[in-house]
Every structure is written in C-alpha cells, then in structure tokens.
Amino acid sequence: GCLVGIGFDFILAYGLHRLYKRALRSAINIENVQKYSIDRELSKKLEDAPYSVIPYGCIEGVIYPAGATLKSNFNLEKEGVMQHTSLVEHKSRRVQGIWSDVKNVIRDTLEMIPFYLVPHGEGLHTTKVLVTEPNSAHHIDEELSVTHENFIQTPSDIIKKGMELISGEVHKGYQETEKMLLVGRHLMAIGKLVKEGEEIKMMPPSSDFRYILSQKTKDELVRLHRNKATIYKVLVGVLGVAGATLICVLVYRYYKKIKNYKDEQRRKEEFQRLRDREEQRRARIAHRRNPETLLSNTNSDTSDNDWDQSKCVVCLTNEREVVLLNCGHVCVCGDCAFALPEPKKCPVCRERVERFVTTFTP
Template sequence: MSVHDDAVAAVVAQLTLAADGAFIGVALAYVAVRSLLKLRSTSSALRQIERAPSLHVSDLRSLLEIDDSQSSSCGKLVIVRGVVDSKSSVNGDWRSTVLVGHESGEKGVILQRTQTCIYHEWKGFFGWSQELRSLLTRKQPKSSSMRMVPFVLADAGSWPHSKYVIVNMDGSRHPLPLVTVYHHFQPVSATPYTFLQALFGHQYPVGLVDEEKILPLGKEITAVGFCTLKSGTPEIKSSKDLPYFLSDLSKDQMILDLAFKTKLFLWTGVVLGVVAVGVLSYATMRNWTKWKEWRHGRQARQHDATESDDPDAQIVTDDDNGEVPDGELCVICLTRRRRSAFVPCGHLVCCQRCALRIEREGDKKCPVCMQPFQKSVRIYNS
C-alpha cells in the first residue's frame, strides 16, 4: 500500500471512530433509510408490473377501446413485446428515415456515439494526488451524443407491419437496450508538453476510446408504460415510477429481477438498521459517560479552587506534613491527622478541612455516630 493510500485509510479510520462510532452509525442509518425507501419504490413497481397485462401489438387496439381507463390522459399500463422499426417505413413513406452508424454502417433508430479520453498520472516531483485534484477541478473526460428518429414496435414475423405501437420517448430517462457495434482505442502520441505534465504531476492523455451504440432495426424488445390511442393509433409512454421502459427482459424476467431487488433492499435495510441502532446506542452511552465524567471533574476542580481560596481550609499544622499513624488519620480523606471534634457528641475523627466541608454541606451529622452536631472545634495538642 502506498503512502497516499495509508493516509486515506488513516483519515477514513479517524472518521469511522469519531465520537466513539457516532459518525459510522449515522452513515449506516442513512444507507438503511435509503434502502428502505428503495424497497418501497421497488415493491410498488413489482406490484404494478405483476398486474399489468402482457400483450401483443395486435391486441392493443381492442384492449384500449373496451377499457374504461382509456378516457384518462395517462392511459393504461401495459407490457408489449415487439420488433423495432422506423415510423416512416410503417407509414408507407418512400423516404424511410433511419440512422446509419458513421463507423460501422449499421442501421438503427437510436444512435449514440461516445468518445472517452483515457488519462494516466504520474505524481511527479511537484504533483498533487489525483483524488485531491479531482475535488478541486471539474474535468469531463467523456463526450457523448445521441440521435434518434421516431420509431414503433410491431409484431414479430409479420410484414408489412399493419399494426404497431408508437414509442414516445419524451421525458424518458430510462436505460436503453442499445447494442455496441463499434469500439476502437486510438493511442495518443506523446509530446514535449506531455513530459512537462508528467513531471509536475498533471494528468496527461494516453488514448481515445471511440464507441458507437445503436438500437437496430428488427431487434425484439419489451416496452413497459402507459398506452393510449392517439388518432386511432396506439402510443406508449414511459412511467417515472417504473425502472423499465424499453428492455431486453420479458415480463417474467422483470418480475424475478424486481423480486430479488426487493429482498436485497429489505435485508440490507434491516441489517444495516440494526447495526446502526447498536452503534449509535453504544456511541450515545459512551459520550454520555464521558460528559458526566467531564462535568464531575469540572465540579471537583471548581470545588478545589473554592477551597484553596478559603482561609479556613488552608490551616495545616506542621506535624500534618510528616508521617501520621493509622489510628490518627482522618476517617474521610485518610491523609491528614484528626484535628476537629464535633459538638456535642465529641468525636475526634476528622481533619479540620473535612470537618469544615461537612459543616458547609448542610447535613451536619457526625460520620461515626450519625448524630447531628452544632459545630466543629479545632483541637490543639499541648
């Protein structure tokens, strides 16, 4: 492990043990709450997908016409599986609008091009670490562009596609079932400027990765969303409450995936919640004990300072500084000689300082016979 990794590990350990584990307890509680929130949304999505009907494209029109919910603006939640085709081709437009990959030549309705710059870093003699610099700079090593044309889903195996459903991509941020058709790494030649960047610990590019992904024509996918009739043609739109819109998975595979995630979020939330409660309880007790010890210590220091300012408490004879026999030690402090007797019981069992302390506390009782006394009297040896 490098020196930098050791420093990061030390900082993490200090944060973990901060306030006797309170920091890690709060972090675990946060993760547990997030897991339970995800559990709720995943369980809701699982119930909706289980209730949603799985249909062919040819069955959508009849379902929407007889279903009462089609009067609402959102439509009916359905699961449709079909093949991808461009909207212009099913409309009979002789100018079939498709996208063609610049490098691969593949045809599709969605084209995504990504160019990623690969950086290398040598810390050099004057360089900062990559992690620290990443906190201070906002460098975007990746550029991406996406184009799409209107497309539909049609029944597989039928041509021409007389029955289809239009896919409305407006407002959808769901992952897309794209296929990688081109991937190329191009190294970047080093320059004298690259040497200076490495010398001073700056990142320098070593290569460019060009990647091209498309949603090809004829690909069979599943669409999950709200379907409505627009001008007599079914149209499906994504739902923000569902994790899927266009996917390679079937309905049964989606249910299995969501059921697994539900169990995972449930046990993660329960286990981390129990651990967080235990850690926070331990940290609370430890910090409460430390606070009480600090408060008692502060009170004791204030009391000692008050006694040091009291002229009566500073009266100590010379023979108290020497060795005191066990039978003559104060029964309270066990360090000084017995010098004060209590009136009227007459017990000579305390030093003058302890006797004055008992008198000030208000509970004037002899520590031997536990009878109330009026005052303490200093006894002098002749």
C-alpha cells in the same frame, strides 16, 4: 461523534429504504402487468377502456422505423432508431503523490427517430404501436448494441512524457464509441398504452410505475428488481444494526457519566460526614485537655513541626485526611483528593491512585 454517526446512519438507511420500496414495487408491478398482443384485439380493448387508455400494459414486438433510419458512422450496414456516440479523453493525474485515472467527456450525443413495435414477421401495414420518449425508459441503455469502439492512443516522446510526469498529468488517449438500437431487434415495452385516433402509442406511465424498454422477459425483469430489493433490504438491515449499536453506545456512555457523577457525589457526602465526625472527636479531646497542656503544646517546637507535617501537601491548609491507594501515602486532604486531575496520581510518588479512604488521627 456518536450523534453524527447516528444521524448519518439514519439518513443513509432512509434513502436505501426508499430504494428498496421502489424496487419491490417495480417487481410487483411488472409481475402483475397484463400482457397484450399487437393486433386488432389491442385496438378494440383500448376503444373499450376509459379514455382509450390502459394505465399499465405490456407488449412485445420488433423495432420498425417510422421514417428514414439512422446510419452508423463507421459501418453503413448498421441501421437503427437510436444512436449514441461519445468521445472520452483518458488521462492519469497525480494528487498528493497518488496517480488516478481521470475521464473527460469531450462529446456525448444521442440521436433518435420515431419507431414502432410491430408483430414478428409483419410490417407497417398491420397493427403497430408507436413508442414515444424511448430515451426516458429504464433498461434502454442496455439494449444499445456497440457498433464501433476504438481507442486512439496519444502519441508521445521521451521529452513529452518527462514533462507530463513533472506536471502530474499524463494523457493516455481517446475512447471513441458508437452504440445503436438496431432495426429488427425484438423489444418488450411496459408502460401506458393510449389510442389517439387510429394510432396506438406506448408512453411513460404515471410516477408510480416504471417505463421499461428491454429485451428481457417479464420473469427476468421481476428477478432483477427483486434481487435489487433484496440487496437494499440487507443494506438497510446492516445500517439498522449499526445505528442500534451506536445508540446503545451513546446510552451506555450517558449511563456511565450519570453513574460516575452520582458515585462522586456519594463519596463526597460520605467523606464530609466522616470529616464532621472527626472534627467533633477532636473538639471533645481538646475540651478535655487542661489549659497548661494546651499552652505547652502550642509553644512546643515539636508540636509545631508535627502540625506542619500534618498539613496537606497540595493546599498547605487542611490536614491530611485520606490514604491514597495503592501507594499508601497520607499526603492530601479530602478536598484536594477529589480535586486531583484525572487520571489521579499521588503528589509524592506519582503512582496512579486507584482509590482513597479516610484516615483518622488519634
């Protein structure tokens, strides 16, 4: 379990660390990007640049269509260069007795036309920059204005509602939404500036930089990405602490396992030494006895009964050699004492065995 947790923690921390590095790099790149005005100076700088390319630059201007504009389907006064329409079905579904909202996208379309960024108050007769691949830019979705939003509730009666409750799926209605990037809006673009012939283009930069189209200022974008980087950094730190804790728990468990094993081996060795010493002592006592005494003891019923009572109650072979604590019963041999299943319990009274010590028979 700990190993799985450590592996999952490492993968998640690695992913968040990559997001942190990307957000921090984006903040630094945006902060250091050079801002250019849309004028003849920009055209001249591009001509002087290697291959007529500025790898990463920033411009600001007003959206101006390169051709016929897109008209809103619901408000003909609204004109734009990007139009996103969607139709989403909303319903509730019961899963294992729990109701949850479910969305089903029925239609999701995006239309766009080429557009320029021009200086404020100017038209196409002045210097302009053609914006390419605007749908791939970051933050562009935030700049789309909602031109239409309507929720169409599904008509239902008592019978239909009852059938839906029985089936576990209740239809609520349809959400219809239209968003547009409107003509005349101010927009800041950060990306690669290229001059091809007489035309200046803003296009996605290399993979090390982010392509951005937004109404936010540079400072606002820098703060936004730095805040993201801070959040990712905190999450990485939390996961790092959690991972270190899991590693400590795993190491502690391994240490306890090794320690318990060594303690068990040490107790067995100590017990074996005591057993050998006891056997030697008994052998010396038996050697001192005369044959008549040994014979009489062997033939005595009392001795037989004493001998039977001295046998281990588990294996019925070895003699009772240890005292089980805290109950104090002397009922098992050393081998069976070690072999008692965990948690160890006294075979006589079933009380938990905290420890056991060797006893000696006089």
